[in-house]
Amino acid sequence: MIAVVGCGRVGLPLALCLAARGHRVLGVDTDARIRDAVRGGRLPFPDRFAAPLLDETLGRTFDITGDLGRAAVECQTFIIALGTPLDSSLLPEQSALREVVARILGGTLGQGPTPPFIAVRSTLVPGGTNGLIRMARRRWDAVPGKDFLIAYCPERSLEGASHELLELPQIVGAEDERSREAARRVFGPLGVELVFTGILEAELGKLFNNAHRYVNFALSNEFLMIAMNLGASGHEAIRVANEGYPRGGIPSCGYAAGPCLSKDGFFLTQSLPTPELLLTAWRLNESLPLYFVEQVEKVRPISSPVVLGLAFKADSDDPRNSLGLKLMGLLRMRGLDPVAHDPLVAVPGSTSDLPGALRGAREVFVAVPHKEYRALTWDELGRLAAPGAVIADPWLVWGQGRPVFQLGPQEETRRS
Template sequence: MAESEFRHDVCVVGGCGHVGLPLAITFASHGLRVSVSDINARAVETVRSGRMPFLEAGAEEALRAVIGRTLEVGTEPGLVSEARHVVVVIGTPVDEHLNPTFHTMRRFFQGLIPHLRDGQTVILRSTVFPGTTEKIRALLDRSGLRVRVAFCPERVAEGKAMEELVVLPQIVSGCDERAVEAASELFGTIAKSLIVLSPLEAELTKIFANVWRYIQFATANQFFMIAADHGLDFYKLHDALTHDYPRMAGLPRGGFAAGPCLFKDTMQLSAAYDNNFALGHAAMLVNEGLPNFLVKHAKGRFDLATMTVGLLGMAFKAESDDPRESLSYKLRKLLEAEAETVLCTDEYIRDPNFLPVEEVLARSDLLFIGAPHRRYRELSLPSDLPVVDVWNLYGRGTFPG
């Protein structure tokens, strides 16, 4: 099939999710003919109606402007065959032993091969285990297809995708010069600038970025724990460290380091380095251990077994409706093992087991802040309600005095 015969400029496969949909909308907003192929029929119908299936600032208005015009959405895998570029947002997952499972990626592409056509460019978008791009190229070559293979990692923060897709530099890599040229042409329509690397360089660059953030958060959380064990307010120390002192400006505040990427990618890098990544494993122990630390300190202050405990915020971060890998759920499990009753609420996640925040406040003897949603700052808390506030949302330190 000649390039001029493709009905769409780009098809985003798995494109109704947090990575793919903002990208598809952005391409369509810049005049490209875009299709989205996704097996989630419910999400597809939601997008077709001009509504976002998840929170993403600025996305729904942009979606309504392009849906049915420059953006087509469907469950049909045949959409893949009609696009010049095929962007795949399926990443390499980690199994229960924290090892990457490339066989999942292999099975996905084996199912995709019947829908690919000569002359296309296949672009991997999600974070992948180092070496994956070349393995996919080899798999497609063995199938007899003449397609180009590229890796152009997603670099935006969830919730800020529509803004960051057009202002951040885009890393572009490919298995040959023609793949780099095709991917550069595609992302050049939206990105502020392009950085060209080899596939392995690009894969490691993406993983390094996520792991660096995870380690930064672990450093802050370790400092937080040390301060708390000394009976001190970490946030008083944090303010002293960072106030008008540029060398410490990069020190994060404490809080849950969670979500679908940071932990997983730290474990991917460790596996790629023969499990000799001690710094990554240490960061994992700190970040994943923070809920346990909070409950341990709460037990030292309160008789949890007789208390109703309220948990505000179940998303993995503020102003998000994404529960994936949220440490609030780990915190809930720990509290359920210690407290008489645990009540949960969230401003954005819809769960029949969650209660309105007002009811949680009225019934709770003790409150934990799981996700620091903006609305929680505005709550009028009962003066006698103690709060375990790892985020220092209320400016009173983490643990009640």
């Protein structure tokens, strides 16, 4: 039986896919709210692909517990999918993960007919998996490939899009054949290509994917700001640059954030004293909310702002590292009392009533392009917001062609 330790947005969909593809899976999570939701047949977060898998597998090939000790007794394979956020010193927080691996090894080494297999799924700093191997050697004199098997098997699907688990190649970083074979047994039933490499290369490959996307988004955002400063449309310039051009592929601009994109580049900076490009990309993406606040202030002083979207991306309920929350902070720092709206994320003082949030608004900051915003017509927006309201929208949700513009009769007054 496979234990998936950490049934969050990464662990749970994987556990359900594996359980639907013939494995017996025991989810382990310390959060009772997650366990209660799952036992009640509900996913604790939206994921259209994984939801029916829970119906299909719960009580048959899938169960969930809060007891890691039970998993150590019943399972020989452990997939570790705990969170690894940055701590307040901007260092990766991996102490819970180390503790879990230590408990697993402490409870399983030398116990079963075969050595325990640990597949690390969480995103780690380069060298993180080898740190776990060193810990096992130091504490138990345990030899990888003999006393225990270990592989780094990163998650690369988009949050909320777990169908990608059955589509994307699975990177497997391992240093010995027995660990590679153990990974084959676990991930083989998913039917995806397995891409074998060394542990460090697997860790780096995962981080390179996210850092590469993040740097590209930063470049698009710099393009947007250059165009806005010239009074041109950055979106249109990117469109024509890409149109029919085989070496185009410039991504669209907008707030780039979330628990992975902004963090994973930082993980790489732990390995280089001068990580210029990665840090510049972070600074650029993180400064976009301030840039938009300043653009609106150029039109007129901000008085009653609304921030639309507190999730880190469209149609998600995940507010981790959200730039909508950052916008709220920037506005509050100016002594303002912004109204926050999100259909799925609730924070103290926020609302899910879109017309209520927009009524009389004088400044509207679109932080993510939730479909609810796209569904609002131009006329409805005009009726709800104050006449002449300033809209700051890097996504062009209402298709007006300009990221900062004024509603109503004064609309012609400013082109940013």
